[in-house]
Amino acid sequence: MNLLKACFIMLSGALPVVAASPLFAEEAKSGYAFIKPDTRAMQDDDFENPGILSVEQGLELFNEKQDSASKACADCHGADGEKMDTKSIARYPVYDEKLSGIVTLQNTISNCRNNIGSKALPTNHPELIALETFVRNRAHGETVNVQTDGPMTELLEKGEKIYQTRYGLIDMSCSHCHSLYPGQMIRGQKISQGQGNGFPAYRLDIGEITNLNQRIQQCLTLMRAEPFDSDSTEIKLLQLYIMSRSNGLKIETPAVRY
Amino acid sequence: MADDTAMLPEDYCKWGVVDYAIEQPLCGLSGDARRGKQIVSDGHLGNCLACHQLPIQGIEAYGTIGPSLHGIASRFTEAQIRIRIVDTRNINPMSIMPGFYRDPRLINRPGKPYRGKTFLTAQQVEDVIAYLVTLK
Numbered sequence: 001m002n003l004l005k006a007c008f009i010m011l012s013g014a015l016p017v018v019a020a021s022p023l024f025a026e027e028a029k030s031g032y033a034f035i036k037p038d039t040r041a042m043q044d045d046d047f048e049n050p051g052i053l054s055v056e057q058g059l060e061l062f063n064e065k066q067d068s069a070s071k072a073c074a075d076c077h078g079a080d081g082e083k084m085d086t087k088s089i090a091r092y093p094v095y096d097e098k099l100s101g102i103v104t105l106q107n108t109i110s111n112c113r114n115n116i117g118s119k120a121l122p123t124n125h126p127e128l129i130a131l132e133t134f135v136r137n138r139a140h141g142e143t144v145n146v147q148t149d150g151p152m153t154e155l156l157e158k159g160e161k162i163y164q165t166r167y168g169l170i171d172m173s174c175s176h177c178h179s180l181y182p183g184q185m186i187r188g189q190k191i192s193q194g195q196g197n198g199f200p201a202y203r204l205d206i207g208e209i210t211n212l213n214q215r216i217q218q219c220l221t222l223m224r225a226e227p228f229d230s231d232s233t234e235i236k237l238l239q240l241y242i243m244s245r246s247n248g249l250k251i252e253t254p255a256v257r258y
Numbered sequence: 259m260a261d262d263t264a265m266l267p268e269d270y271c272k273w274g275v276v277d278y279a280i281e282q283p284l285c286g287l288s289g290d291a292r293r294g295k296q297i298v299s300d301g302h303l304g305n306c307l308a309c310h311q312l313p314i315q316g317i318e319a320y321g322t323i324g325p326s327l328h329g330i331a332s333r334f335t336e337a338q339i340r341i342r343i344v345d346t347r348n349i350n351p352m353s354i355m356p357g358f359y360r361d362p363r364l365i366n367r368p369g370k371p372y373r374g375k376t377f378l379t380a381q382q383v384e385d386v387i388a389y390l391v392t393l394k
Contacts, residue, residue: 169356169365169372176354181323187301187308188319224372 026182026193030249031201031257034182034192039204043256051133051202051254054209058134061127069118073131081138089139090251093240095151102155102236106132106211123230129211133200136253144197144251146244159241162234168225174238189258196243198255205258212239266363267374273359275348279337283387284344284359284380294389297382304358304378304386313393324355331391339390343383359383 032040042048063079065072077083092105099107106123109131114120121128148156163174177186178194185191199212210218216238217227228235271285283289298306299314306312309321313328330339341348345357358377362368368375378386 165366167367169368169375169377171356171360171365172354180354185319185322187321191323221369224369225367226369 028195028246028249029182029193030246030252031192031195031198031255032252034190035257039256039258043252043254049202049254049256050207051200051209051256054130054133054200054202055137055254056134058130058132058137061131062134066118069113069116071116073112073116081135084135084138086139086142087145089135090142090145091147093146093236093243095147095155097151101233102240104213104236104239105136106213109135124211124214129200129209129214132211133209133254136200136251139251140253142251144243144246144249146240146247148244148247152240152244155237156241156244159237159239159244162238163241167220168223170223170225172223174219174242192257193245194242195246195249196239197246197249198252198257200253201255201257203257209254212242216242265374266361267376269380270362270376271380273344275341278341278349279335280340280344281337283340283384287381287384289381289384289386289388291385291388291392293382294385294387297378297386298389303382306386309355327390327393329393331394336387336391340383340387343386343390358386 032043035043043051046052059080061073062077062081063072063074065075074081089105092108093102094108095101096103099111106128110121110123110128113131146152166173166176174194177191181191182193183190196212199215200209201215202208203210203215206218213230213235216235217230220227228238269285273280273282273284295314297304298312299317301308306327307314307317307320309323311320311322311326311328334342342355344359345361346353346355347357347360356377359380360376362374362376365372
């Protein structure tokens with residue numbers, strides 16, 4: 001028994017180190033690799049993919065000049081958003097010192113709207129989600145390319161810490177499912193790596209277009225945890241870290257996910 | 259990290275670990291195997307099938323995260339099963355498995371409806387154990 005206890009103590013001490021080491025780091029795989037074949041088919045067909053409705057709604061809003069506004073998004077960025085740089089879209093979330101840190105794609109859209117005098121909307125307002133979906137979709141097929149050096153290094157470390165922290169009554173961290181068990185079944189679904197490249201994505205489970213910020217909140221709620229507020233530092237750090245894990249994957253917005 | 263403001267519920271029964279096992283039934287309760295079988299299958303209660311395979315018919319999809327529980331009682335004693343349900347992190351600190359009777363004060367950022375609560379009640383845990391010990 002003493003020998004067994006000694007082994008256990010050694011093992012329990014060593015486990016967190018081993019699990020966090022890059023030895024176990026798997027190649028990044030899109031959630032596309034984990035969904036069912038019929039879900040993949042749905043995503044691939046623009047007539048079947050329900051997320052395309054949000055892209056179209058976003059396109060309309062992009063071209064709409066509100067009464068209070070001096071212009072529409074399209075006046076600068078092109079009627080179809082063709083003047084936007086897809087490589088820049090693929091860099092989000094970005095770092096901006098003047099804006100005190102992490103700036104999400106939706107933050108930029110929101111700031112841009114405010115600058116032209118459109119009515120300010122709260123984070124994750126359906127119109128902002130539609131615009132975010134539309135803009136991200138312009139960069140469909142572009143490679144996710146989040147900055148990981150400079151001021152991002154420290155922020156990513158903080159984000160990773162949150163990713164590895166247990167939350168809620170179910171008491172799991174993001175990494176428990178998405179780093180240790182991707183590919184395993186949880187009930188009828190395969191656990192994915194929790195990548196961000198498909199978001200905003202249409203979620204079959206709730207039947208709604210969902211951005212990464214909301215998806216994190218939904219996951220935390222499922223863990224019976226108090227979700228982070230949409231504008232909190234914690235959720236932005238987590239969004240940044242999750243999207244950086246997706247570096248190298250192609251943008252699939254709007255993906256279809258469970 | 260832990261929820262410092264949470265109080266230990268009045269009806270929470272303390273338990274002790276000896277040699278990686280919990281010998282005494284929680285609160286001295288005795289379990290009912292029939293109820294236990296319902297609890298393990300119920301997605302809103304034990305939800306054991308989310309992660310484990312069990313000899314229960316008519317289940318659409320099992321989970322494959324945890325080990326199969328077929329024959330669990332021929333591998334572990336009742337007391338060893340009890341610690342695995344109550345708070346398996348006493349055995350494996352890295353485990354993904356929730357502690358179904360973990361001290362609620364150790365839960366980080368519980369959702370409001372779950373503050374100060376255990377995943378299952380002491381009676382439900384004992385019911386689950388009563389069912390699992392039948393799986394020889």
